[in-house]
Amino acid sequence: MGYSGEQLLSRLREEVCVDENASPDGKGERRICFPPIYPEWLGDRAFAEAHGARFNYVVGEMARGIATPRMVIEAGRCGCVGFYGSAGLQPDTIDAGLSEIKSALGPDQVSWGANLIHSPQQPGYEAKVVDLFLERGVRRLSASAYMRLSPDVVRFTALGLSRTKDGSIVRANHVFAKVSRAEVAEQFMAPAPENILRTLVAEGRISEAQADLAAQVPVALDITAEADSGGHTDNRAAAPLFSSLCLARDRVMERSGIDANTIRIGLGGGIATPHGVAAAFQMGAAYVLTGSINQAAIESGLSERARHLLAKAGPADVAMAPAADMFEQGVEVQVLKRGTLFAMRARKLHAFYRSGASYETMSAEDRKWLDGVLGEPFPAAWQQTRAYIQKANPKEAARAETDGNKRLALVARRYLFMGAQWARDGAEDRVSDYQIWCGPAQGAFNEWVAGTFLEPIENRTVRQMALNLMEGAAHLSRAGQMRACGVSVPPTEFSFKPRHFL
CATH class of the missing domain: 3.20.20.70 (Aldolase class I)
Incomplete structure (x- = not known):
């Protein structure tokens, strides 16, 4: 016999006994009892x-x-x-x-x-x-x-x-x-x-x-x-x-x-x-x-502002971009693509660096693009970067004084860093440069909560998300447990709609 999702959920914390019309070989009847299942387990x-x-x-x-x-x-x-x-x-x-x-x-x-x-x-x-x-x-x-x-x-x-x-x-x-x-x-x-x-x-x-x-x-x-x-x-x-x-x-x-x-x-x-x-x-x-x-x-x-962007993301709305902390090594991070140009701009910066370019050797058109992305002329950006690097890593600062490609890398790292900072601060004029770390899971979550109380970001609390995920997992585990023992469980019962926990 089938078991409805409502019954599975309502009796999740009780022993459930099911009378089946037939055994696996198609003969006779059997009774299967399932112990309670708790999210804590x-x-x-x-x-x-x-x-x-x-x-x-x-x-x-x-x-x-x-x-x-x-x-x-x-x-x-x-x-x-x-x-x-x-x-x-x-x-x-x-x-x-x-x-x-x-x-x-x-x-x-x-x-x-x-x-x-x-x-x-x-x-x-x-x-x-x-x-x-x-x-x-x-x-x-x-x-x-x-x-x-x-x-x-x-x-x-x-x-x-x-x-x-x-x-x-x-x-x-x-x-x-x-x-x-x-x-x-x-x-x-x-x-x-x-x-x-x-x-x-x-x-x-x-x-x-x-x-x-x-x-x-x-x-x-x-x-x-x-x-x-x-x-x-x-x-x-x-x-x-x-x-x-x-x-x-x-x-x-x-x-x-x-x-x-x-x-x-x-x-x-x-x-x-x-x-x-x-x-x-x-x-x-x-x-x-x-x-x-x-x-x-x-x-x-x-x-x-950044959280609203995340709440609109789909599973495919992500991209890889150079990491600020390991820019020169080519290490990448996964970020939100929808609503921001950060990933595209960051990859272009890394392409310039890999080509061996410096600001001084770039074409006039490329320098104009770079100044626009930075929001200020490169020399001004370098002076601010230089002041920080001299304190954080004097050896890197010394090398950059005579290496234009290294200067480009350090300024690029500052831009990548600031992209994340602008997202945290909610800088209104730098939305297109927001670096928001995001994987496909965010889009999957958004699809799951669509039309429920968890869709608005003002209702998304750590507590409600955690309890719903664990309760939902217990529900699916119960359905899987029953199916594995031969009970007929319709595919549509392998779902769980978010509910508000007190």
Whole structure:
């Protein structure tokens, strides 16, 4: 017999018994009873217990304060894990944000952390941020954009390790590694390399005892598979990536002898509808992480004007553009295309750089275009860029004095940086230059909520989005559970319409 979507949903938290007219061989009758299913049961309960959460759901960090302290606070209050988008912010700004979070959530709430992004263009920045995290008692760090382990990530883990009376190693500091490649994931899954540990000990940054403990446990227990997402991304498909990281975990554990079940692999990127959440948990994800969709929430650090642009996006309204922090290396980020010319302009800037051009060697027409994009003559833009780079990276500044192509790159990086800043500030005269990190998930979310209370951006809160996604995933899991046992469930019942949760 069929079961309606309304019945599935209304009896989600009850035992459901179904009388089937026939068994698989077409003979006789059978009775199948299904236990209750709760959103809290989706994923790995060890994850929720380790991080003090109700749901195995992470409100992911969006850099430069887009994931605001307010967003983290609301995530914690509704039973999720939240990460402050501290990457790229100055230490004093980060410190103020951490104070706001700690004050609102209190000392007993541990389901939150902050973001550390690999910053090769800013020597010493990562160390300063980790120092601040340690000083302020931040116990959860989300490491993103790393291609290899850094000493400061290892240091964060090592300084939180201790041994109990029974000899077990426990950790106070937790690293979440956001990765999209198996070779990177393996570095975080394995114990810290001996050369990094020896250097940290020699520099007096960790003790000999801490180095010994760090050599026996993984650097990170929580690995986030970052599929096709907004911002930094390798545009990986979720299912192959998740499978790849599971196999990587097994390889590492075979080499190290560490229990593979201590490593929890979550999934982010493309998590925007109940279908995405349910699929992730069905694959075995310990937790899910949402990113792009939270940018349109009222707690987001994006301006209202930018959030309205996001709310109009479709799944195909995205494009790749050069990343501000790794412009010269050709690293790209995924951004919103609809309503802005940023991606097109950014790619043209990178083409000029790759050709070896400098402002002085460009044609008059190209210089006019560049001045128009910058909103000021190139020489004026260079003077402002120069003043910043001399403080942040003196070596780069010195090289640029005699290298016109390098000057072009640094000014281009400033434009890319400002594109994101204009989107946060809501600069009315620079809408066409907004850099808004966005993946296809945002468009999928917009399609799902169309015509419901979640369509207007003023109703999009972290709480309502998270609860609807988890409840919807439980609904779909119930339908899948019944179908897998041979119950006839119509295809149209594999859907969930957003509802307002109190």
